[in-house]
Amino acid sequence: MTEQPVTAEVAAAESSAAPKLEKYPDHLDYKDLETLARFMNSQGNIQGRKRTNFNTQRQKALKLAIKRARHMALLPFVG
Amino acid sequence: MSQLYEGMFLLDNDVVRAGWNAAKHHVTDLVTKHGGKVVSARRWSERKLAYPVRGRRRGTFLLMYYELPRTGIPPFVRDLDLSESLLRYLLLRCEALPEGEAALAAQESAADYSAPVPPSDEAGIYAVVQNGIVEAPSDRAIEPEIIPELEGAGVHSSPAGRD
DSSP states (O other): OOOOOOOHHHHHHHHHHHHHHHHSOSSOOTTOHHHHHHTBOTTSOBOOHHHHOOOHHHHHHHHHHHHHHHHTTSSOSOO | OEEEEEEEEEEOHHHHHHOHHHHHHHHHHHHHHTTOEEEEEEEEEEEEEEEEETTEEEEEEEEEEEEEEGGGHHHHHHHHHHOSSEEEEEEEEOSSOOTTHHHHHHHHTSTTOOOOOOOOTTOSOEEEETTEEEEOOTTOOOOOEEOGGGGGGTOEEOOTTOO
16 A cells, blocks of 8 residues: 655645644643634634644643633633 | 642732732642642743633732642542632643753742732733733723824823724
């Protein structure tokens, strides 16, 4: 079985995703509000994976951290 | 077998104004009461809350690392639920004490440490912006601007963006 050639779109997507993943620590802490607020829009929603460029594990960690911060009234649920 | 836990506690500012050490010991005493040991405890922050909790718009956060046996967890949680000075709490399992945490807690336990008195509930502005949290300093007073041509008529306008 021959290996599939890497298309230009896939290569571009990988190169754009890689630096963003490396920019943030593996463990997203609920106390690091400045980092978490970057991944929320102006209405307080958590940004999707298309926008954050995070993999599954990192996106789940982000969701958990933001929900913990919301519970402690550190971040808003809306607005 | 004891496990290390991280606890974040949101304390009522009315209780904190009466005395920070008393408010802190209220929580730390619950840990020792249930057979645990406090590793470090410090005032993490005093800030405007993202939404009102039990009618309070500001609160003081206590960050504590403690060891507690598994059997001590349910009665500890029950006591936290019954406590009226606590607005919220979050308990997490923790592998190890974070770096620098012990030094920060030691600063607070120094004899000359005095915790700042929390401001009133109306002080400060909570706002999440695109690149982080912006909180106005508590001493920022917003004065109404006086329009020169209307000064004689005694007309005041609110500052920009504060309508």
